[in-house]
Structures are given as structure tokens and as C-alpha cells.
Amino acid sequence: MQRIVSGMRPTGKLHLGHYLGVIDNWVKLQNEYECYFFVADWHALTTKYDKTENLRQDILDITMDWLASGVDPEKSTIYVQSQIPEIAELHLYLSMITPQNWVERDPTLKDMAKILKSKEGMTSQINYGLMGYPVLMTADILMFKADFVPVGIDQVAHVELTRDIARRFNNVYNCDFFKEPQPKLNNCSLICGLDGNKMGKSFNNDIKISDTAEITAKKVMSAITDRSRMRKDDPGHPDDCEVAFKYWKIFGSNDEINTVKEECEKGLRGCADCKRQLGAKINERMAEIREKRKYYEQNPKLVIDILNLGADKARKEAQQILKEVKNLVKMY
Ligand code: TRP
Ligand code: SF4
Numbered sequence: 001m002q003r004i005v006s007g008m009r010p011t012g013k014l015h016l017g018h019y020l021g022v023i024d025n026w027v028k029l030q031n032e033y034e035c036y037f038f039v040a041d042w043h044a045l046t047t048k049y050d051k052t053e054n055l056r057q058d059i060l061d062i063t064m065d066w067l068a069s070g071v072d073p074e075k076s077t078i079y080v081q082s083q084i085p086e087i088a089e090l091h092l093y094l095s096m097i098t099p100q101n102w103v104e105r106d107p108t109l110k111d112m113a114k115i116l117k118s119k120e121g122m123t124s125q126i127n128y129g130l131m132g133y134p135v136l137m138t139a140d141i142l143m144f145k146a147d148f149v150p151v152g153i154d155q156v157a158h159v160e161l162t163r164d165i166a167r168r169f170n171n172v173y174n175c176d177f178f179k180e181p182q183p184k185l186n187n188c189s190l191i192c193g194l195d196g197n198k199m200g201k202s203f204n205n206d207i208k209i210s211d212t213a214e215i216t217a218k219k220v221m222s223a224i225t226d227r228s229r230m231r232k233d234d235p236g237h238p239d240d241c242e243v244a245f246k247y248w249k250i251f252g253s254n255d256e257i258n259t260v261k262e263e264c265e266k267g268l269r270g271c272a273d274c275k276r277q278l279g280a281k282i283n284e285r286m287a288e289i290r291e292k293r294k295y296y297e298q299n300p301k302l303v304i305d306i307l308n309l310g311a312d313k314a315r316k317e318a319q320q321i322l323k324e325v326k327n328l329v330k331m332y
Contacts, residue, residue: 004033004183005146007081007137010058014065015206016282017199017288020250021188026149027070035076036144036314039063042081042088043137046130047112063303065209068293073306081140086318091132091139093325094165097172098135102164106134107157123309138162142169143318146181152188159183168222173328189251194223196242209286210293216286217279223247225271232270242273251281 006026014023039059045052048107059080063218071078081087103109141149142165149159159181166178192198192209193205200206207219223243226236238245238261248260263269296303 001034002147002183003036004029004148004150005036005141005144006150007140008040008062009040009041009044010055010062012054012201013060013061013208013210014310015190015191015199015208017191017206018065019069019209020190022152023066023069023071024187025186026066026076027072029150030034030072030075033148036146036154037066037071037076037078038084038140038314039080039138040137043133046127046133046136047115049127049129060300060303061210063307064293064296067296067303067306068289069209070289073310077310077314078306079311079314080307081313083307084143084315084318086315086322087136087143090143090318090322090325091136093329094139094142094169095132095135097168098138098165102161103134106161109133115210123132132160133194134158135165138165142178143321144314145179145321147179147304148184149181150184150186152186156185170324175328177324177328191245192243194243196218196224207282209289212290213283213287216275216283220244220247220279220282221272221275223275223278225275229271232272233267234304235267236264236269236271238264244271244278247278247282251278251285256281304315316329 008018008022026035026037039060039062041055044055044058048055063078066078067073109126109131112130134157137155138161141159141162149162151159160183163180166180169178170176189198193200193203194207195203195205197203197205207216211219224241225242225244226238228240229236241264245260245264248257252260260269260274264274
């Protein structure tokens with residue numbers, strides 16, 4: 001079976017953008033591929049090395065979001081990056097054969113320097129670890145010999161670098177050891193935020209997987225609609241309804257979408273009622289996931305056991321690969 005490797009940095013509870021664009025896709029991939037999904041906690045340190053108070057909770061939170069959404073430890077190997085020290089060791093070998101200008105040309109590095117600069121108390125300085133971020137990501141991927149790497153568009157350059165480094169390793173050590181993985185694009189722009197901009201936790205426009213039905217309903221009531229509509233019996237324009245109708249198109253059945261469109265255009269549907277129904281619709285879709293998440297929240301030991309089991313499995317595999325790498329490099 002072909003292999004998938006993908007990771008996410010633990011940045012707090014996931015929202016519907018992550019769920020629809022990334023996780024729901026992972027859940028489907030599990031049936032066709034051998035999947036390795038991990039929490040990239042070392043990658044979190046590349047920018048937040050000084051803000052680690054919540055790191056452990058963030059790791060558990062993201063894992064609970066995955067498990068609740070249907071990422072299945074029976075099918076996939078789920079672990080925390082730092083539980084596999086072999087990845088750090090592989091990173092070291094790869095760093096030796098990676099020319100400095102290959103990492104310097106990384107486009108996201110420049111963006112990150114800008115973000116760091118804009119944060120209070122931070123300098124624009126790029127630390128050694130952040131510089132090596134794409135090489136570490138390469139180690140994540142090559143460690144498990146991935147065929148495909150599901151990533152967002154901003155991460156494709158890193159997978160390209162992974163291919164370059166894999167090829168270089170094979171050349172330098174005169175072998176055919178690492179295969180060159182392919183990026184597999186996530187559908188990240190599936191859902192916009194409640195204000196019509198990109199959904200993101202720092203924009204305060206998101207709906208979390210872990211939000212309750214009440215909070216979700218309330219948030220949906222704040223979604224932007226057709227701004228030209230003054231009274232509820234004015235004819236509306238679903239195509240200009242910036243957020244609410246877009247959500248209907250994601251969460252409603254074809255029949256429901258048609259009904260909403262028709263009633264809106266004829267002025268038979270007020271926006272408040274429309275959004276009340278929409279909130280209920282979204283809650284319907286998320287109910288089972290939230291139920292499952294609550295179960296894991298109440299049994300964190302289960303989550304920890306799942307991560308430990310996944311890490312044991314991944315580590316065995318990683319040890320084998322690393323042994324072969326060391327042989328090829330001719331280490332002692
Ligand atoms: N760099 C990715 C991000 O910030 C996370 C990541 C780390 C990753 N290692 C990976 C993704 C390996 C795919 C494969 O989103
Ligand atoms: Fe949008 Fe519904 Fe209002 Fe029409 S009735 S503008 S679809 S929220």
C-alpha cells in the first residue's frame with residue numbers, strides 16, 4: 001500500500017476550515033493509504049519556543065479534534081513528532097547534505113520573519129531552528145518513506161525541497177534509498193470565516209469543531225448575509241449573500257439549497273430565520289463529532305494511550321530506517 005505522511009502544528013483547537021479542508025480528507029485517505037499523522041510539536045517550537053505553557057494541552061486538543069473527526073488509530077498511525085527522536089537524528093544527517101541556499105530560498109521563511117517582527121517582544125531574527133524548519137519537515141516525510149504528502153498550498157515548496165534532498169542523498173551516498181514524495185493539495189479555501197474573510201482563529205471569525213451547539217448557533221447568527229437587503233420581505237440575492245448562503249451550499253442538501261435560494265429571492269425568507277435553520281443544519285452535521293470529542297475530553301488517558309501506541313509503532317519503523325541511513329553514510 002502507498003504511504004501518506006502529514007502533520008499539523010499544535011496551534012490550539014481546530015475550526016471548520018481545518019475540518020472540511022484537511023481532516024475530513026485525511027479520514028477518507030485512511031481507507032486507501034497507509035497513513036502517518038503526527039502533531040508537529042518541534043515545528044511549533046521554531047516560532048514559539050518561548051511560549052510553551054499550553055503546548056501539552058494544545059497537543060491533546062488537536063489529537064482529540066482528529067480522533068473525534070474520524071481519524072482512526074486502528075487504520076492510521078498517530079503520534080507526536082517529539083516522541084520519535086529518530087526524526088531529529090535523521091534531520092541531522094539530512095542537514096549535512098543540504099546546501100545553505102536551498103533553505104534560504106524558502107519563501108515561507110521570509111513571511112515568517114515578517115510575522116515574527118510584527119509580534120510584540122519578538123525580533124525579526126531567524127533562529128537556527130527556524131532556518132532548518134524545511135529540513136526537519138523533510139525528515140518527517142522521509143523517515144516513513146511517504147509516497148504522498150497532503151499539504152496546503154503554502155507548504156508545497158517544502159515538499160519540493162524534500163524531493164531535492166531525497167535525490168541528493170541518493171546521489172551523495174550512491175544509493176536508491178529515499179523515494180521522492182509528491183505533494184497532495186488540501187482544499188483549504190472550502191469555507192470562509194463568519195465575516196467573509198479567510199477563516200482563522202486569530203481573526204475571531206471561526207467556528208471550532210469543539211464549539212457547543214449553542215455557541216455555534218450564536219456564531220452563525222453573526223454571519224454576513226446579502227448586505228443590500230433591508231427588510232426581511234425584500235427579495236434577497238443568494239449569490240451576494242457573502243457567508244450564510246455559502247455555508248448552505250456546504251452543509252445543505254441540494255433540495256434545501258434550492259428551497260433557500262427560491263424563498264430568499266422571492267422575499268419569503270428572512271435572514272434571521274434563515275441563519276437559525278443554518279445553525280441547526282451545521283449542528284446536525286457536527287453532533288456526532290462533538291459527542292465523540294466530549295468523550296475523549298472526559299477520558300484524556302485514552303488519548304495519551306493512543307498517542308503512545310502510535311509512537312511505539314512509528315518508532316520501530318523509524319529505527320529500522322535510521323539504521324539503514326547510518327549504514328549508507330558509513331557511520332560507526
Ligand atoms: N509545516 C507544516 C505546517 O506548518 C506542518 C508539517 C510539519 C508537515 N512536518 C510535516 C506537514 C510533514 C506535512 C508533512 O503546516
Ligand atoms: Fe442569505 Fe438566507 Fe438572507 Fe437569503 S435569506 S440573504 S440566503 S441569509
